[in-house]
Amino acid sequence: MPVYKRIIPCLDVQNGRTVKGINFESIRDAGDPVQLARFYADQGADELVFLDISATNEERSTFIPIVEAVAAQVNIPFTVGGGISSVESARALLRSGADKISVNSSAVKRPELITELAEEFGKQCVVVAIDIRKVEEGWTVHTHGGKNDTGMNGLEWIQQVVSLGAGELLITSMDGDGTKNGFALDFYKKAQQLVSVPIIASGGAGTIAHFEELFTQTNITGGLAASIFHFGEIPIPELKKELSKTTRIRN
Numbered sequence: 001m002p003v004y005k006r007i008i009p010c011l012d013v014q015n016g017r018t019v020k021g022i023n024f025e026s027i028r029d030a031g032d033p034v035q036l037a038r039f040y041a042d043q044g045a046d047e048l049v050f051l052d053i054s055a056t057n058e059e060r061s062t063f064i065p066i067v068e069a070v071a072a073q074v075n076i077p078f079t080v081g082g083g084i085s086s087v088e089s090a091r092a093l094l095r096s097g098a099d100k101i102s103v104n105s106s107a108v109k110r111p112e113l114i115t116e117l118a119e120e121f122g123k124q125c126v127v128v129a130i131d132i133r134k135v136e137e138g139w140t141v142h143t144h145g146g147k148n149d150t151g152m153n154g155l156e157w158i159q160q161v162v163s164l165g166a167g168e169l170l171i172t173s174m175d176g177d178g179t180k181n182g183f184a185l186d187f188y189k190k191a192q193q194l195v196s197v198p199i200i201a202s203g204g205a206g207t208i209a210h211f212e213e214l215f216t217q218t219n220i221t222g223g224l225a226a227s228i229f230h231f232g233e234i235p236i237p238e239l240k241k242e243l244s245k246t247t248r249i250r251n
Helices: 033-043 064-071 087-095 105-109 112-121 154-164 185-191 208-217 236-243
Strands: 006-014 017-022 025-031 048-052 078-081 100-103 126-135 138-143 148-153 168-173 199-202 222-225
Touching (some): 006 236, 033 048, 033 064, 033 236, 064 078, 078 126, 087 112, 100 105, 105 112, 126 154, 154 168, 154 185, 185 199, 208 222
Parallel strands (some): 006 048, 006 222, 100 126, 199 222
Antiparallel strands (some): 006 017, 017 025, 126 138, 138 148
């Protein structure tokens, strides 16, 4: 079976609005998540990721009504994350229309959650999101919206979560987030050698060339971005048309 590369817009949602920052800070408003979701589905996005970025810090679950509203507008795979800490909270989101659920801080706090979710819903539903930042000795894992440096080695953590049952990884370079300076290819080239599950790369997308580099220099299957889509800098149809010249992409 041929592996198609995926273009994935990300809706970071806070207080019911889509927002975007730089290096996980300097947050600004980017629009209504329901309207954006419908727009991206119509534009030809392959998947959609919805992250309730303040749910963990506010110690609450993801807002179900917004998830339901977004799910009603899209006919593409839809991943939801933020504040998922149990099988029950994941089930509520899947019943609300999510196709996959994403866990991050809760998986670091209690790694066995990954196995519980995989056993209950199947690995294909379980995405582990990992926020990394480069340090002198490699990359460390951050949680709670990037606020907490766990000191854990990023490459070791991705291997652990896959062994526990993660069916997909969403790896965000905090150094690249919102900078538009390109994906963290150095990390992804190492990561792809350690695990066999699909990886979505996030953080740093600023040009069409950045996606071309990601898809031609690595075997990463998903490229995620936010601000370049939210603010109309790169229309998805234009991006996919250009990428189709160098890689296998769904038009």
